[in-house]
Amino acid sequence: xxxxxxxxxxxxxxxxxxxxxxxxxxxxxxxxxxxxxxxxxxxxxxxxxxxxxxxxxxxxxxxxxxxxxxxxxxxxxxxxxxxxxxxxxxxxxxxxxxxxxxxxxxxxxxxxxxxxxxxxxxxxxxxxxxxxxxxxxxxxxxxxxxxxxxxxxxxxxxxxxxxxxxxxxxxxxxxxxxxxxxxxxxxxxxxxxxxxxxxxxxxxxxxxxxxxxxxxxxxxxxxxxxxxxxxxxxx
Numbered sequence: 001x002x003x004x005x006x007x008x009x010x011x012x013x014x015x016x017x018x019x020x021x022x023x024x025x026x027x028x029x030x031x032x033x034x035x036x037x038x039x040x041x042x043x044x045x046x047x048x049x050x051x052x053x054x055x056x057x058x059x060x061x062x063x064x065x066x067x068x069x070x071x072x073x074x075x076x077x078x079x080x081x082x083x084x085x086x087x088x089x090x091x092x093x094x095x096x097x098x099x100x101x102x103x104x105x106x107x108x109x110x111x112x113x114x115x116x117x118x119x120x121x122x123x124x125x126x127x128x129x130x131x132x133x134x135x136x137x138x139x140x141x142x143x144x145x146x147x148x149x150x151x152x153x154x155x156x157x158x159x160x161x162x163x164x165x166x167x168x169x170x171x172x173x174x175x176x177x178x179x180x181x182x183x184x185x186x187x188x189x190x191x192x193x194x195x196x197x198x199x200x201x202x203x204x205x206x207x208x209x210x211x212x213x214x215x216x217x218x219x220x221x222x223x224x225x226x227x228x229x230x231x232x233x234x235x
Contacts, residue, residue, distance in 0.1 A: 181217055
């Protein structure tokens with residue numbers, strides 16, 4: 001049985017006049033060979049972009065890129081024709097595949113936008129580029145694990161080209177939920193806000209936890225919390 005705790009204050013950080021980004025895994029100028037990802041999960045960046053700021057058009061290839069908006073409005077545009085403003089509860093999944101260009105800007109000139117940028121390595125290279133977007137209401141995540149990303153768009157989730165499932169949850173204090181982890185699979189839990197306990201380990205906002213060789217995962221809300229759970233196949 002394996003549990004690896006990744007504390008919030010141990011993450012890498014990129015701090016600019018318009019961006020405050022915390023990196024759970026190596027990214028950009030932050031490099032730590034001990035933290036290059038977990039299974040197919042390659043990047044989790046917790047990005048806060050100041051009013052008027054953003055990422056100008058740039059390119060990616062052969063990566064599944066997911067954005068989970070926590071606060072504010074994120075204006076997205078890409079070369080597949082996908083565009084719009086994502087608000088809290090919105091999730092987007094973009095397959096960079098053979099190549100895509102996109103931009104992400106704060107839709108407000110005054111209020112910050114916060115979102116989690118997630119990269120998952122695809123099952124193979126050279127896939128077609130694609131864009132998908134969905135809204136997940138607060139109550140659909142309340143005291144449950146709501147599937148938001150899954151291969152084949154399982155149960156109405158956004159499709160992803162990898163054996164990876166992402167669940168979102170808003171957990172009340174004192175509430176426990178469980179997740180069954182099938183043999184050979186691993187899980188990563190990322191706390192967005194609040195405090196939870198996962199199989200006896202206390203996690204606070206920004207913390208991550210890798211779990212392998214456990215059949216069951218028990219998650220308890222210590223404080224009202226928001227978190228993501230990644231259920232990942234062998235890689």
